[in-house]
Amino acid sequence: MNFKESHHLILNNISRFIHLTELEKQKYVSLLTEIRVKKKDFLMQAGEITKYEYFITKGCLKVYTLDEDGAPHISMFAIEDYWTGDISSFMTKEPSRYYIKATEHSELLGISRTNYDVLFQEIPKFERFYRILYQRSLISYIRRSNHGISLTAEERYIIFKKKYPQIINRITQKDLAAYxxxxxxFMSKIISKVNRM
Amino acid sequence: MNFKESHHLILNNISRFIHLTELEKQKYVSLLTEIRVKKKDFLMQAGEITKYEYFITKGCLKVYTLDEDGAPHISMFAIEDYWTGDISSFMTKEPSRYYIKATEHSELLGISRTNYDVLFQEIPKFERFYRILYQRSLISYIRRSNHGISLTAEERYIIFKKKYPQIINRITQKDLAAYxxxxxxFMSKIISKVNRM
DNA sequence: TAAAAGTCTTAAACTAGTTCATTTTTTTTC
DNA sequence: GAAAAAAAATGAACTAGTTTAAGACTTTTA
Incomplete structure (x- = not known):
């Protein structure tokens, strides 16, 4: 069996949590859709019902909302080997409040809501995969929500820089501020202060 | 088959996402441990390795960390029909940074780490249950982490009050501030301001 | 490659939220 | 049910972070 590079990437990601037979791998990749999005283009916009859950094989994207004043608030940056989307709209089929925009030319694999359901029926092992994936995301969002209410902006910046050195060089200072x-x-002030230390 | 009241509660919670046969129900409840904790007593403390994931059948608890200055930051309040614990320490078996303290006399059902693994082996359907449970928690923590960085304290208070009316009357204003x-x-000021409006 | 658009820096005036100190009110405990 | 302990309210002085504005630097686009 021969898989393309993007398929190798996603199968390798999945193999961290569950083992798949060659037949299951084939079945799984047959349920995926390939998506390309140019720098500055939207993968999705607020108001739409989220059609896919995404895995990034190349590039960088930002997931954000706009508040009443039109100010962006970035929920996550997604690069190669990350999963993203709006899980709330994907599950409830209600319109999303999120925008997902490519900050670099990006390539993704998407699984549609229909195929997501098919996946669980045909390869129930994927319940385990997503159980573990969501469990890990949950741990990091619990931590992030605590940091948001208990740390200063400077502390949050230092933590982000340490935790995501591979992301910080790929994004603008403005987007970092929105995250x-x-x-x-104020982001500018913090960075010059921390660099001076 | 005859289950006690607490077992009815937990089985009813689970039945929202998966269907269990009578035999599976029996097996499941046999894996649970009953726990009681008096008001002001700790269910667990920072430094311990989390032994259980908990389901609350009665009472109210607060899950919190202490920062370097000794100030508490509450991550969640858990009442009847809620699940709680420190999923990070439970999974990694590393010492927790959380305290869980009963704010009322409370009764819980706990599943140990060993039995959690047994559960997935014996009733794989539970992968699905936890997949959905974590997915839903994830949605609410993603939202909370966004609120923490994008809304004012007054806005967060109004949202909490609207979303958890059944909790707000059971906790002190001090604990609400820590949440x-x-x-x-400042919590006192906000409350008197919002009530005046 | 010049012009336009967007990003980054700096600074002064402002606001949301903190700190500290004191008093009043409510809850707990014996 | 009185005394002690904890929670809530109020206010003045403070700090982290915002707003507005203007100039310098960098990237994008025609």
């Missing part, structure tokens, strides 16, 4: 939850002006 | 992420003094 940390402060204005770009 | 919202502000000082008790």
């Amino acid at each position: 940390i939850g402060i204005t770009p002006e | 919202i992420g502000i000082t008790p003094e």
